[in-house]
Amino acid sequence: MRHQPPCTQWAEKLALRPEDLSPEDQAALEAHVKICPHCTEALADYQYFDARLSALPPPTMKPLPRLSPQFFLDGQIMDEEQIEEDLLPASALERSAEASRAARRPSRVGAFFKRAIPSAIVACLLVAVLVLFTNGGLRNAVTGSSYAPGSNVLTLSNHTQVAAVAWSPNGAYLATSDWDHTVSIWDAHKGSLLYVYNGQSDIVDALAWSPDSKYLACGSWDKTVQIIEASSGNLITTYREHTSKVVSVSWSPDGKYIVSGSWDDTARVWDSANGHTVQVYRGSDIVDSVAWSPNGKYIALGSWDETVKIWSPFTGAIIRTYMGHTDQVNAVAWSPNGEYIASAGRDQTVQVWKVSNGELLTTYKEHKFNGYGRAVDSVAWSPDGEYIASGGHDDTVRVWNALNGTTAMVFKGHTDLVDSVAWSPDGHRLISGSWDDTARIWQVLNGN
Structure with missing residues (x-):
């Protein structure tokens, strides 16, 4: 990306x-x-x-035998590897001693099946289970189960390098975009694929939901931003004023405006209803990330010129410039109360700034250099403002204390760089998108 x-x-x-x-x-x-x-x-x-x-170890899983009651022998069913858990402090989370999937392992029931049920019936039951729990790449059910903090709740596959993810403000939808030029809309409660939108002609690199969750803005390398209706996937508006790739989008809190950042070194504010340009920021390098302030007065701009700028979209004035990164800035996010900004960069750090005076409060350096990638590509603030999630080229998603930088949890299920992260509206879960062709839902806090 x-x-x-x-x-x-x-x-x-x-x-x-x-x-x-x-x-x-x-x-x-x-x-x-x-x-x-x-x-x-x-x-x-x-x-x-x-x-x-070439460095991958030889496969350890053996092909499944012919379906028969022997499959249930001794109550053994292979589980996914336990994800490393660095739990939040006890004041925020209740520690869990067991993986949540343990309760689903069969025990004596397996022996009963072996003795009493013919092979054909067992095979039918297995097929039914697979049908029930497989829908558009869904590997685990979303609802009806309790997951321990740190669990990979579900994996959305059938992607081609996930570029962006977004959770709708009302909690009803998930959106994921691919390098195959498509956007997938999912039911966030059931985990089922609702539809795939393929109206853009290049990589869809940015997604943003309208505040009322009715519309989705999609920024693409085809130089456009398209607005689609969430319930139907119908195209509402196409914005065409950029002259290069669109790589970031953000909706104003009142839903009247959209800002988009581009490789044409501009950020453009436009009327979401008709696509008319309202204001243009012209910078000296790629505007890789944009984020509207919670009060709707300002926009944070993250640029490849290594700066974070606070810009007034209505006067065109630069209010403040933060200069702490030593390489391009890839992502910016406002705290829910509007007092702080988090910025992530190619210098392998996430920095937290106080908006009022530009003071650098925290520099998070826990994303590791993995021999190739070193950038932090995505950052998102939890709805309660206590934690920040960041995704990096070290293939991890990290959750950490927003103001002191102490690591709370590390999610290690991805096998390639994590390009995008987003919180659920209740703050209990995270979605992350990766170049390993998957989007994953992680349990952060107890609850469904």
Whole structure:
């Protein structure tokens, strides 16, 4: 999401291993990458992915045997690996001694099935269970179960590099976007896929719900922002004034305006009803993240010029500039009370600022360098303002105390960089989107 694509004429050769190229093509490619930073970066990506694939251990799971009562022998059913739990303080969360899935393991019932039920009936039961719990990539039920803090509640698959995720303010919908140019809308209570929107012609890199949860703004590399109706997926408005990729969107608290940030070095505010431009910020580098203040008066702008700016969308004035990052700023988020801003960057940090005077309060440095990626790509403030969630190139989602930077929980289910995170409106759960082709729901607090 954050990198310039390689040159079109070299893209296919970059994706091949050197031994699959002719000597002439190898020589030509080597000469080209020496002068093209974008192709150099793409080649490094491919080499990294190839190295990671080669380093994977041999598969440990064996194929399932023919369906029979033997499947239930001794009450054994393979569980997913227990996710590491760094629980929040006891004042905020009740510690859990067992994984929540333990209660679902069969015991003596398995022996009964072995003795009393023919193979055909057992097979039918298994098929029924699979049908019940498989819908559009759903691996675990959303409701009707209690999950311990730290649990991966469900995984939404059938994606192609998830670029953005968003939880509707009313808690009813989940939205995920892919590198395959689509947006998927899910029922947040049932975990079922409602529909897939495919109205844009390039990667949909940004999502934002309207305050009333009726509409979804979708920012795309096709230079547009499209507004769709949540209940039907019908296209309402298309905004076309950007001249390069749209990579961030945010809705004003009153729902009247939308701000979008772009690789054309601008942020544009426009009327959500008719798409007319209201104000334009023109910067010196890519505006990678935008966020509207809770009081609707200001917009935070995160830029590749390593700054965070507070901008008045109605006067066009820059109110304050924060200069603490040492590399591009990828994400910004306001605290619910509007007193603080969190900014995440390619310098592997999340920084928390006091809005009134620009004081840097906390620098969170716990996202680890994994030999390749080092950026923090996403940041989101919990609804109660106590915690911040951040997703990084170290493949983790981290929840930490907003004001003192102490780590509360680490979620380690993803196998590639985490590009986007969003809280549920009640603050009990998080959704994260990753380049491992999945979006995952995590339990943060006790409750459904």
